[in-house]
Amino acid sequence: TQYVSPLRVTPVEMHSLTRRTMRPVRGESYDYLVVGAGLAGGVLAERLANDMDKRVLIVDKRDHIGGNTFDYYDAAGILVHKYGPHIFHTNSTEVMQYLSQFTSWRNYEHRVLAQVDGQLLPIPINIDTIERMYNLSLDGDGMQQFLAARAEAGRTIRTSEDIVVSRVGRELYEKFFRNYTRKQWGLDPSELDASVAGRIPVRHNRDDRYFTDTYQAMPLHGFTRMFERMLDSKRITIRTGVAYQDVAHAYPNAKVIFTGPVDEYFDYRFGALPYRSLEFKHETHDRERFQAAPVVNYPNDQAYTRITEFKYLTGQVSPRTSIVYEYPKAEGDPYYPIPRPRNMALYAKYKELADRKSEVTFVGRLATYKYYNMDQVVAQALTTYRRISEQERKLAVA
Ligand code: FAD
Ligand code: UDP
Structure with missing residues (x-):
């Protein structure tokens, strides 16, 4: 093809880590069962395996790793984000250094x-x-x-x-x-x-960047590649296409890290926690550029909230271009916790149950019901890991 791109490595449509069926193997044993292979689960699995030599099984009910950050090369060879645009930005040097072990970066300031x-x-x-x-x-x-x-x-x-x-x-x-x-x-x-x-500031100058964080960059070969490297350890076993419910009883001695929705874990005992969902409509167009900016927001006139054009994020050069529309929905995969007093009160009831369940650690955007960006989830996971490793070390000494 005449397609040229500095980033294209292999034209894979879906990633190599595709659906695997879960069959508990006799004699197989793990110290930790991590539920959810998004950033929260990925960081915990990596730290437990590489810093504490733990044997970790990480499962995700989806057929891929990466959670909501999952990206892949589409049929046009454009690196697209399956679950809407994910722009990395942080003020935390610790988070930036941690992730830099698994990826190099492309400087990118979002507009x-x-x-x-x-x-x-x-x-x-x-x-x-x-x-x-x-x-x-x-x-x-x-x-x-x-x-x-x-x-x-x-x-x-x-x-x-x-x-x-x-x-x-x-x-x-x-x-x-x-x-x-x-x-x-x-x-x-x-x-x-x-x-x-309040996430969106007002500027008394002409700075038109969406974020002003110290570090603003995209993983050079994408988030999925970053996850592949993060989880690449002989002490980590990855099973995608496997729900917690499928394995909950198979490893009774494994400690659990849960990154799915906290209300689901407790069988909706106090009623369902509201999460907002989205439908993503991906398209490829036979033209070099679709729109004047990486993201265009449509506050008033359309059923969708925004359109993202991925080539701006990746810097790829191609005669074609891929975009995604976001249509908000009540039903569907839980994407956003909904911050309002009544939901926080309901979450507090689940949190109390979660805090009492000392053999399970709840971490991440869904399990702690927090409208967190990626870097905040990484920071939360690193903090959680420090707490777990201290406990483990105390137990080892006792
Ligand atoms: P997730 O990525 O949701 O991972 C949880 C995983 O657990 C999922 O893969 C799920 O399949 C799995 N799971 C759930 N229940 C079970 C179960 N019972 N059994 C097995 N597996 C289970 N952040 C930014 O910093 N910048 C952005 O630009 C940005 N844009 C975003 C755009 C959208 C549309 C959305 C929805 C989020 C965006 N975010 C962004 C936020 C970012 O996605 C999250 O902060 C981060 O990915 C959360 O990681 P997590 O591991 O907590 O959750
Ligand atoms: N928002 C808005 N108009 C905009 C952009 C944002 O009203 O043009 C509000 C809206 O409530 C949105 C919130 O600000 O949900 C946070 O916007 P952000 O772009 O941070 O949302 P995300 O990328 O997390 O979906």
Whole structure:
């Protein structure tokens, strides 16, 4: 083919670690059973095996490793993310150094445009956003004054509506945030914790990057490749296409690390914890570029929230281009914990059960019901590992 790409290694459509059936082998024994091969499970498995010489079985009910970060080369040879765009960014040197053992990186600073009133405008809102929306010319002070005249500054901040209105006022809130949030979460911003829309800052300068973290980079050969290296140990056995329920009784002596939904673990004893789901629609187009930015957000006019064009993330060169649409849904795979007081109260009940269950460790975005980014999950998993290894060392001495 005439396709050229600095990244293409082998044109695999699905990864080498495909579905394997679980048959407990006689004599097979493990110190740890890790449930879920996403970042939380991957980090714990790697640390237990390589730092403490533990024998680890890691299972995932999906037919691949990597959890929600899973990526693969599609039929056009573009490295795409199966479960929506995953952009790595962190301020943590520890997290960056830890992951750098398993991947090299491609520097990448993410940028997003939002389609508002027929224009594509930078989000987070910055001076350029306001200048173009209102046909103004502003400096930093001008921006400050523009916002001060609109922002409801004295407002008590509890919800996502509060935080946005207190920063930019009601009009910008309605154009950029209210409908996007309703679509994404199925809730009005006034029903969601401030931490949700609070993820998106307001800039009093022209910085149009989505993140300002110290480290912003993508794994050079993708997340799945990074996971393959992370789990490449003779003490780690990987079984994909295997649910916890299939193996829960096969290894009674193994300690369990659980990274799936915490309510599922406890058979929904207190009722189901709400998680928001998405449907991903992947497409490849016979043109070099699809859109003007890596991600375009559609707050108001479409059923989808955003479109991602993957070539921006990978730097690949190709006459074709692959994109993904995200359609929010109530039903389906649990992708997002929904931060609001009533859900946090329900989670607190499950957490109490989880804390009492000392032979099982709950870690990750689903098991601790936290709207965490990848780096936060890695940091949480490393902290959890330190706690486990201290306990193990104390037990070994006793
Ligand atoms: P997961 O990756 O969900 O892994 C849990 C695994 O457990 C899953 O593979 C699941 O199949 C498995 N499992 C569950 N139950 C069972 C069971 N009973 N038996 C066996 N296996 C089970 N973060 C960023 O930093 N930057 C981003 O740009 C970003 N974008 C995102 C976009 C989307 C659409 C989503 C949904 C998330 C995004 N994230 C992003 C967050 C990121 O995906 C998570 O922080 C991280 O992947 C969570 O890792 P985890 O191991 O906790 O969970
Ligand atoms: N948000 C919004 N408009 C936007 C971008 C974000 O209203 O153009 C709000 C929305 O509630 C969203 C939240 O801010 O769910 C967090 O956005 P982010 O891009 O961090 O979401 P994620 O990438 O985690 O889906």
